[in-house]
Amino acid sequence: MRIATWNCNSIRSRVDRAVAFLERHDVDVLALQETKCRDDQFPHLPFQAAGYEVAHVGHNQWNGVAVVSRVGIEDVQVGFPGQPGWGNPVAAEARALGATCGGVRVWSLYVPNGRSLEDPHMVYKLDWLAALREAGAGWLGQDPDAAIALMGDWNVAPTDEDVWSVDYYEGKTHTSAQERAAFEGVVGAGFADVTREHTPGPGTYTYWDYTQLAFPKRRGMRIDFCLGSPGLARRVEGAFIDREERKGKGASDHAPVVVDLTAG
């Protein structure tokens, strides 16, 4: 089974790219972030026509996550236990959706952007990751062999080699010690980064800013990951980042990350 994650930066403006990506790489399950639409606005038809069904949650024009699958969608859950709200709580809920697809529990996660190290959103981001760590530990406590994929835009670059310039990000979000500790907290709960060994760095990124010609200058960040439970990680036989998807007119600022699993 082939699973993938992609921050599409608006699914309505990129649905053709999304379907083409699924077909180009024969993807079974895709976790989407930043769909930037409400549930009633989600473009289901192009996915249905390609043989996929969709579970989506979105309450405003900024957040919104989805799981797209051609191997079934069961037990859809919006949000995880303890997930903190921010302002309008339904807006915060639109950052996480879990669904069981072909026996694998796939979470599409959009970790909050901290905005700046001093911003209250930074506290929210750290609290959000701490709650995810606790929820994940709980799931593994219930079933240590569960195949769980925590896929999405983590808005954290876990190591220095995950940014094009350590100096550039000094004093900014994504690389701070607190954010890296929060990310490692989820890893410590039993969820390993299953992509890195198949996509070694440095210089291997999943996001490039739209401005300043960041992509052609190869000024990016690795912030999109699949963190797998032990039961998921032992099934991983490969992974790649689809840099081609970042190219051309109408690209998202993120590239998809694809993970191949052996049969369960």
Next chain:
DNA sequence: ATGGTAGCAATGCTA
């Protein structure tokens, strides 16, 4: 020199 681009929605906010 706090720029630049993109999307949604509305003349600003978010990333």
